[in-house]
Amino acid sequence: MSEKRNIRDHKRRLLAAKYELRRKLYKAFCKDPDLTSDMRDKHRYKLSKLPRNSSFARVRNRCISTGRPRSVYKFFRISRIVFRGLASRGPLMGIKKSSW
Numbered sequence: 175m176s177e178k179r180n181i182r183d184h185k186r187r188l189l190a191a192k193y194e195l196r197r198k199l200y201k202a203f204c205k206d207p208d209l210t211s212d213m214r215d216k217h218r219y220k221l222s223k224l225p226r227n228s229s230f231a232r233v234r235n236r237c238i239s240t241g242r243p244r245s246v247y248k249f250f251r252i253s254r255i256v257f258r259g260l261a262s263r264g265p266l267m268g269i270k271k272s273s274w
C-alpha cells in the first residue's frame with residue numbers, strides 16, 4: 175500500500191514540475207491589474223483547465239520506506255519512527271542515539 179502512495183505522489187511531483195511555468199504564467203496574468211477583465215478571465219479559465227495534480231499544493235512529502243505522510247524528515251526522506259529505529263541500530267552515517 176505504501177508503494178502505491180509513493181508512486182502516486184511521484185506522479186504528482188512530475189506533473190507539478192511539468193506544468194509549473196505555465197501555471198505561474200497564468201497566475202501572473204490573473205493578478206495583473208493592467209490587463210482587461212476579459213483577458214484575466216480567459217487566463218483564469220486556462221488555469222482551471224490544467225490538471226489538478228499539477229499543483230504543488232497537492233504534493234506531499236512521504237516516508238520512502240513506509241509511505242507515512244506525517245513527521246517526515248526532509249533531509250533523510252524517512253519518518254521519525256523509521257529514523258529512530260535506524261539511528262538506534264546504526265546504519266545512518268553520523269547519527270547515533272543519544273542517552274544520558
